[in-house]
Amino acid sequence: MPTESPCWFTSSYSGNGGACVEVATNLVASRGVVPVRDSKVAGGPSLSVSAAAFSSFVACVKAGRLGA
Template identity: 70%
Template sequence: MNPTGLQWFKSSYSNNGGACVEVASNLVTARGVVPVRDSKDPDGPALAFSASAFASFVEAVKRGEFGAA
């Protein structure tokens, strides 16, 4: 994945000292892809998920399916 031109953001809930991920939302509507990267390594690799897979993940997190960190 070429990270040029991606608009990365962190969740407003990310106040845990930097241990979080960033999501580039500008490809979601354009291509149906959700790029995700480690906020501590912005030049490192990014994973790409389908929008539906990422939405399922977010809903599972909201339901507490992964337990407390």
Template identity: 65%
Template sequence: MTNESPRWYKSSYSSNGGDCVEVAANVATTGAVPIRDSKQVGGPTLTVSTDAFSSFVDGVNAGRFGTV
């Protein structure tokens, strides 16, 4: 476990429309990646395994998800 505080990052591809998620990859050394809604910075976070997050990013990069 780490005592490091999460540093939240928003994708550079996010437009400032407010529909964004943020990720705190700096604490991924714990084996988990926290994700949150950028509009709810004090709200709940979703934590996924580093493997699951890596698979998600690979899927995004490969275009396996549709656009809205």
């Protein structure tokens, strides 16, 4: 059985500062998770969150419901 690897990308809103997170949405359909990692440490650890939790997080960010 082949192992599916994350296809990492950074948001187009992140600019070029390098202090960003990367996500891999290609694993949602097969595993139901969205891996997240620090863009400055590409070989470092990643955190996998459920697709539902990631979707809720993005919705809160868009709505401005997270404190600064």
